[in-house]
Each structure stands twice: as structure tokens, then as C-alpha cells.
Amino acid sequence: MKIHQLRALVAVADTGSVRGAARMLNASPAAVTQSLQQIEGDLRLQLVARTPLGVTLTPDGLTLLAHARLIVGQIARAHQAVDTLRGETRGRLSIAVTAWVAMAFLPDAVLRFRQRMPEVQLEFFEGLLAIANPRLRDGSLDIYIGRQTPGEASAFACKPLFSSTRAVVARQGHPHAESRALEELLDLDWLVALDPETEGLAPYKMFAQHGLPTPRSIHFLHSLTVAVALLQKTDMVSIFPWPLVELCAPHESLCAIPVREQLDDSMVGVISRPGEPLSAAAECFVQCLTETIRRPASTYTPEMRRVMNSVDVLI
Structure with a gap:
């Protein structure tokens, strides 16, 4: 398996068509088709199937897709780490944010982050467990600002931020x-x-x-x-x-x-994949969010004072 073949598989899964995958990868449809045919030939498995609604993944394709997303995401994060070593911070940072944190702190945190890393493209998702956890697992999400899975030990690393009823x-x-x-x-x-x-x-x-x-x-x-x-x-x-x-x-x-x-109680924290260091962009965003949370109480609106009175700050 080669990285360009895995990228083609991920792109087809995300777009639902070879043409859409080609646009995403800035490649020709013929090149995407060839990559899929090569990986299917190497594995001797059918990974994709064409339907009237587009291209879908077979059960074997879906099994491989979970690993492909992790590999493609890890390669992208490795490139970002090398860029950071060169003093070139760019790429994309994908974040899921629970609703009340987004309303209360996200705008100021993003302004701080954009001042420090203006070349990084941000991607936001609604911070619900059903959305965030699968994306954390498959590598398509960098960090989740939200609540841990209730009632059981989380499979992810967590840095607590708030506790509330x-x-x-x-x-x-x-x-x-x-x-x-x-x-x-x-x-x-x-x-x-x-x-x-x-x-x-x-x-x-x-x-x-x-x-x-x-x-x-x-x-x-x-x-x-x-x-x-x-x-x-x-x-x-x-x-x-x-x-x-x-x-x-x-x-x-x-x-x-x-x-x-x-x-x-509901505990909100910065949740990430275990055993994997945060990228420089993710570390910077967490620092910007932390600074926003810790800003002087004198800057709060009456509404924000009520919000802060309803939580225990854990940082």
C-alpha cells in the first residue's frame, strides 16, 4: 500500500465520487481510478463499488478506511511538524467544540490564535460525542473541546477545563x-x-x-x-x-x-488521541483558549459572569 493510494481511498469516501476525489486531491479522475485499482489488485479485495448514487465503500473498504484515515492524518501531522521546525507554520487544524464553550470563549480564542498562526486553516465541528469521538479515532479531528464519555473511563487523553451541573x-x-x-x-x-x-x-x-x-x-x-x-x-x-x-x-x-x-455533573476538557503529541498548532490553540478562559473577571459581561458562576474552572 502506498500513501497516494490511501489518500485516494479517503478522498473517495469523503466525496462519494471519483471526480470529487480528483478535485480534492488536485489530480485527474484517471489517476484516482488507477490508485484504487492498484490497491485493490495488491490486496486482492474489492474496496469500492459504483452505484447509481456514486461510489461507496464495500465492507472491506470501510475496514481499510479506518486505518487509511489514521495514516493519512499522521503523515499530514508529520509534515506540519517538519514545517514548524523550519519556522513555517501552516496546514489545517480540525477542532470540535461543545456549544457553550463555543459561545462563551471561541471567538476570542480564535482571534488570539489567528494573530499567532495566521497561515493555519481552521476547521470546526459541532462538539457532540457522536460527531467528535469517531473523528478523533480516525484521525480527521485534532482536538475536541467537550465532555468525556459519561459513566465510563474515556479511551482518549483529557485535560480538564470545567465542571458543571x-x-x-x-x-x-x-x-x-x-x-x-x-x-x-x-x-x-x-x-x-x-x-x-x-x-x-x-x-x-x-x-x-x-x-x-x-x-x-x-x-x-x-x-x-x-x-x-x-x-x-x-x-x-x-x-x-x-x-x-x-x-x-x-x-x-x-x-x-x-x-x-x-x-x-458534566466535565469539559481538551480531548485528544492518547499517546500522540499535539501538533504545534493544536498546542497553540489550547494555549489561546486557556488564556481566554483565564482573562480578568473585570472584562466579563453580566452574562459571562453568570456563566462563570455556574462552573468550576479546573485549570
Whole structure:
């Protein structure tokens, strides 16, 4: 297997077509096709299949793809490290950021980073476990600013940043807006972020640990925008970390339901692949984020003061 063949496989997987892969790699479609044919011939396996909707990977192709992403990503990071040694910092830094950290700290952190590494291209993803963890594993994400997998030891390295409690949220004027117990909310439709690491079981554990049955209706989501839209216009409820409540509730007509039960804490940190040093760009970004978090309290807006009062800073 050669690196250009693995790059072709990754590009086809990402674009869904040979032509799209060729554009991504700045190569001809014939060259991409040849690379795929060569690696299939060397391995004596069919890796791709053409369908009416484009090119898809076979099960064998998907197995190889996971390794190809890691190898291609590691080669790219090696080139970036060499560029840094030469005093030439460039390349791409891919980051997933959980919603409330993005709202509270990301703009200032990015401004600091752009001043120090203006040649580095930034790529951002929504910081949900279902998005971040697979990308960390396959090497397409450099760092994840977000929460660890709940309820079990994480498979990743983590530098803690914050700890906070969580709250049940609903629209203002919700029929259960003043409920004092989770038991009163069991018959509602719940919106929760899917946690693939525990096969979606995390939301159910919250009720079990208080001796309650599972709500009759739990729905999974992968977008804060979708969650807010549904909460605003329906009687669904969800679970937010308190900093997100402070940032969203006043502007999105939401409220925290004052249940007496203590919900699990949520720990947010800088999460990365274990046993692999961060690139110079990633180290710089983490430093810029840390400086932003540690900025003087006198610079905070009233909203940011409420956010900071809702967390324990761990750095």
C-alpha cells in the first residue's frame, strides 16, 4: 500500500465520487481510478463499488478506511511538524467544540490564535460525542473541546477545563415549568444527545439512579439548533449543562425546570488521541483558549459572569 493510494481511498469516501476525489486531491479522475485499482489488485479485495448514487465503500473498504484515515492524518501531522521546525507554520487544524464553550470563549480564542498562526486553516465541528469521538479515532479531528464519555473511563487523553451541573430545560410557559420532581416529567417527550459510546443508555441512567422508570418517549438529536427549535415550539424537554442554560435561556425563551434531584455533573476538557503529541498548532490553540478562559473577571459581561458562576474552572 502506498500513501497516494490511501489518500485516494479517503478522498473517495469523503466525496462519494471519483471526480470529487480528483478535485480534492488536485489530480485527474484517471489517476484516482488507477490508485484504487492498484490497491485493490495488491490486496486482492474489492474496496469500492459504483452505484447509481456514486461510489461507496464495500465492507472491506470501510475496514481499510479506518486505518487509511489514521495514516493519512499522521503523515499530514508529520509534515506540519517538519514545517514548524523550519519556522513555517501552516496546514489545517480540525477542532470540535461543545456549544457553550463555543459561545462563551471561541471567538476570542480564535482571534488570539489567528494573530499567532495566521497561515493555519481552521476547521470546526459541532462538539457532540457522536460527531467528535469517531473523528478523533480516525484521525480527521485534532482536538475536541467537550465532555468525556459519561459513566465510563474515556479511551482518549483529557485535560480538564470545567465542571458543571446540568438542568432540565423547557420553553417558558411550559405546563411543567414549575415542577419540582423528575417523576412529574416522565410522560413528556425528552430530547437528549445520543452518546454512541454507551449506545444511548446515558439518558436512561439519570432516571434509574433516582429510582424512576424510563420516560415513555426519548428522542435523540445531534444539533443544538434543532433542540432549541423543538423546545421553543413544543412541550418537549431536554437536558443542558448549566452554562448553556445561562447562555441560551434568556435569548431563546427557555427556562430551567427546578427539579429537586441533583443531575450528574458534566466535565469539559481538551480531548485528544492518547499517546500522540499535539501538533504545534493544536498546542497553540489550547494555549489561546486557556488564556481566554483565564482573562480578568473585570472584562466579563453580566452574562459571562453568570456563566462563570455556574462552573468550576479546573485549570
